[in-house]
Amino acid sequence: MMELFKLFVSARSVTVTLADGGLYSTKKPYRLTLNGEDAGMADTVVTSLYGLWPDTKYTLRVWDGDKLAAKLSFHTKEESCTLNVRRFGAVGDGAHDDTAAIQAAITCCPKQGRVLIPEGLYRVKPLFLKSHISLEIARGATLQLETDRSLFPILPGMTRSTDDTEDYNLGSWEGNPLDMFAALLTGVEVKDVLIYGQGVADGMAQQSDWWQNHKVKRGAFRGRMLFLCRCRDITVQGVTFRNSPAWNLHPYFSHDLRFLNVTVQAPADSPNTDGFDPESCRDVLAAGVRFSLGDDCIAIKSGKIYMGETYATPCENIDIVHCLMENGHGGVTVGSEMAGGVKNVRVRECVMRHTDRGLRIKTRRGRGKNGVIDGIVFDRVEMEQVGAPFVVNSLYFCDPDGHSDYVQSLEPQVVDDRTPTVGHVAFRHVNATGVACAGYFLGLPERPIGKVSMEHVNIACAPDARPMQPAMADCVPRCVRKGVVARNVAHLLMKDVLITGYEGEKVECERVGCLEEA
DSSP: OOOEEEEESSEEEEEEESSSSSSSEEEEEEEETTEEEEEEEEEEEEEEOOOOSSSSSEEEEETTEEEEEEEEEOOOOOOOOEEEEGGGGGOEEEEEEOHHHHHHHHHHHOEEEEEOOOSEEEEESSSSOOTEEEEEEEETTEEESSSOGGOOEOSSEEOOOTTSSOEEOOOOOOTTTTEEEOOOOOEEEEEEEEESSHHHHHHHGSSSSSTTTTTBBSHHHOOEEEEEESEEEEEEEEEEEESSSSSSEESSSSSEEEEOEEEEEETOOOOOSSOOBBOOOOOEEEEEEEEEEOSSSSSEBBBSHHHHHOOOOOOEEEEEEEEESSSSSEEEESSSSBBBBBEEEEEEEEESSSSSSEEEOOOOSSSSSSSSSEEEEEEEEEESSEEEEEEEEEEEEOSTTTTTTTHHHHSOOOSSSOEEEOOEEEEEEEEEESSEEEEEEESSSSSSSEEEEEEEEEEEEEEEOOOOOSSSSOOOOOBBEEEEEEEEEEEEEEEEEESOOOOSSEEEEEEEEEEEOO
């Protein structure tokens, strides 16, 4: 029998893992029954069921045809009551402003209660979450974000304390404490919250001006779909997020977070619509999430230099499993806002298709001594039509001084408090087809990348690949059908690495302390 694991149980939903050896999709579809009743079909490894009853024992059975493949029993949690937003005055016709009604239901919801948004189109301005509640966006329900930014509340980036000794940070933009518009769903210092359901949260950016002159600050910086500021014990399950003004899911200085069976969508040409950007967070699980958007699918961050020096809070213990990344600049990106450090990131059993890069690490001089990237592992990952599957770039030309001699110099600079570190990055059991460059590892000459491990890796360059710049640094040319390039790396381990379709050398090394091949 296949292994069947329980990931999460609420009062009215459950998420399980069907471990049949598939990555994002199961190897075959399975029929499900719940307490003997039909519960539909499952074709994804991470699968969620909804419409359960609180405080009830269930037995889930997974059927391969007429054969029982797996069985699991679980007990749903208790629920105090359900508050239907229609009873608070929500209309759900897509024209009426339903903000006040839905916010009233959230504010009035008791501990262990559920706010239910039933089928309908609900036009809303940003909504603010409350601790110890569940918010269900039901099948057929869509929250449509107001398109007029002048009606949005603003989260101030920095407010000084009364005695002028500390600061209170709310808003954030690209790693700095700056004013931002509130998100469609905003949580500030809330805990024990579940946002779930088979409905949609639509940022409506395609019908507003968020993506026009997107680099220009107008009133405040662009908001997100979900912004969690200093929150803990938050679960997001099943909801589809689409057409965000900027980043989609942005947890910020938060911990104990779960994102399960979520879908994140945006047009391929939409600017800065990153899918999932945990920033200075810890103990985060993303399981069964599907991305298709216009920027990095997942971007793991910890702020620029002020936030890195002041708060010194790394993003750490991030587990990304059974996810599908389709389109976008990077499958999983670390940085470039990483001045607080990024540690212990594991990407396993995932699929990446048509992303520019697979793993993309971006750092640069000036990110600081707390900017330590270490313990990044890709394990059992499949990549299809990914331009450059592995990129570590310590000369990333971001920010106004990105092309300066200090940032881009190929000569060793003084190691000081401005110098970041890249430790160990590992790739195991990875298959990548249709690539333009097998891998590009570019460390600082004064502080090389500590170790790059490639074990049991198969890479096939595409005969019709288009030239690309694998690492965005001034010294990196566009290339095509290229092997692995390693510059300023202390230790490069290549064990059972097969690269086909490349031209020139399989491995180009410059200032590599130890090259170990097996």
